[in-house]
Amino acid sequence: MIRLLLTLLMFVYVGSAHAEAQDLYQFKDPGQETRYQELISELRCPKCQNQNIADSDAPIAADMRDEVYRMMKDGAGNEEIVDSLVARFGEFVRFKPAFNARTFLLWATPAIAVLIGLLAVAVVIVRARRRDREGAPLSDEERARAARILSGQDDRDRGTDS
Amino acid sequence: MKRVLLFLPLIAAVILGLVLFAGIGKDPTTLDSALIGKPVPTFSLPDLQNPDRVHDESLFKGQVTLLNVWATWCPSCRQEHPFLIWLSKTQGVRLVGLDYKDTRPEALKWFKDLGNPYEVTIFDAEGKLGFDLGVYGAPETFVIDSDGVVRYRHVGVVDEKVWKEELSPLIEKLRSGTS
Numbered sequence: 621m622i623r624l625l626l627t628l629l630m631f632v633y634v635g636s637a638h639a640e641a642q643d644l645y646q647f648k649d650p651g652q653e654t655r656y657q658e659l660i661s662e663l664r665c666p667k668c669q670n671q672n673i674a675d676s677d678a679p680i681a682a683d684m685r686d687e688v689y690r691m692m693k694d695g696a697g698n699e700e701i702v703d704s705l706v707a708r709f710g711e712f713v714r715f716k717p718a719f720n721a722r723t724f725l726l727w728a729t730p731a732i733a734v735l736i737g738l739l740a741v742a743v744v745i746v747r748a749r750r751r752d753r754e755g756a757p758l759s760d761e762e763r764a765r766a767a768r769i770l771s772g773q774d775d776r777d778r779g780t781d782s
Numbered sequence: 783m784k785r786v787l788l789f790l791p792l793i794a795a796v797i798l799g800l801v802l803f804a805g806i807g808k809d810p811t812t813l814d815s816a817l818i819g820k821p822v823p824t825f826s827l828p829d830l831q832n833p834d835r836v837h838d839e840s841l842f843k844g845q846v847t848l849l850n851v852w853a854t855w856c857p858s859c860r861q862e863h864p865f866l867i868w869l870s871k872t873q874g875v876r877l878v879g880l881d882y883k884d885t886r887p888e889a890l891k892w893f894k895d896l897g898n899p900y901e902v903t904i905f906d907a908e909g910k911l912g913f914d915l916g917v918y919g920a921p922e923t924f925v926i927d928s929d930g931v932v933r934y935r936h937v938g939v940v941d942e943k944v945w946k947e948e949l950s951p952l953i954e955k956l957r958s959g960t961s
Contacts, residue, residue, distance in 0.1 A: 666813060666916075666918035667918045667919055680917075680918045680919070683909060683913050706816065707816060708817070708913065708914060708916040709813070709916045709918065710813055710814060710815070710816035712813050
């Protein structure tokens with residue numbers, strides 16, 4: 621029972637801490653707030669590498685949130701905000717990397733893999749079809765022998781049968 | 783032709799192995815600075831010991847400089863401090879400090895207790911220059927050439943190994959390039 625209560629308390633505490641962290645910034649309208657939340661969830665914390673700056677408690681993540689908020693207030697666009705952080709911390713902070721020569725393989729590998737797979741399937745199908753259409757070809761000698769068997773003139777075959 | 787195809791899985795496995803092997807031993811927590819090849823960001827910040835004196839980016843023009851980002855709240859900075867003292871005393875390298883998100887009294891006490899390896903120390907209480915430099919964890923050490931362009935960044939403690947293998951060869955190269 622006590623354990624259950626403690627567990628519940630733990631969640632209460634976490635909930636309130638989260639709420640506090642969100643109340644730091646004031647937005648004029650809910651649209652702005654949504655935009656802000658989207659931005660900070662797409663930016664990666666350089667210190668806690670697998671967290672976005674919305675979730676990270678690292679001081680650097682707080683600084684980055686401040687900068688996003690400040691730039692938004694100054695009327696900067698999303699691109700501009702992300703670019704300014706990339707200029708300081710590198711491509712690393714993008715959870716969605718830009719498409720360029722360096723990240724070409726990163727983006728294109730799934731498509732390339734699918735293409736190779738489709739190509740392999742196509743080759744198998746084409747080969748199977750060709751085999752069906754042509755059948756097993758007979759040599760001239762085999763053809764002549766078949767004709768003899770069909771017209772009942774092949775003594776050798778008759779001999780073995782009886 | 784068929785025989786060659788039989789070796790395809792082996793070839794694929796070997797290539798994958800090579801790619802994965804190349805990643806072993808790389809520390810994913812050290813990132814290349816985004817500022818390499820770019821000039822030090824513009825700033826205007828006071829000196830730590832002499833608050834009336836204001837420094838800006840021209841501080842880095844004229845000679846190759848090691849810019850060390852540190853703070854009194856940073857345990858690893860305490861760890862690397864003796865080595866920085868040794869560097870400044872014996873290696874003839876220009877060391878500039880950036881006291882990052884710190885308080886002046888604590889930083890001055892640090893110098894009194896542990897010594898001061900820096901020619902000058904920039905006082906960045908809010909971490910503004912640190913942020914513009916992409917500092918994500920003190921200590922960090924930047925190699926800046928005589929034109930004030932960032933050439934290298936080391937994240938973490940500078941010790942003898944880092945100095946001999948990373949910083950010293952680069953500084954020598956930059957110096958011989960300019961003189």
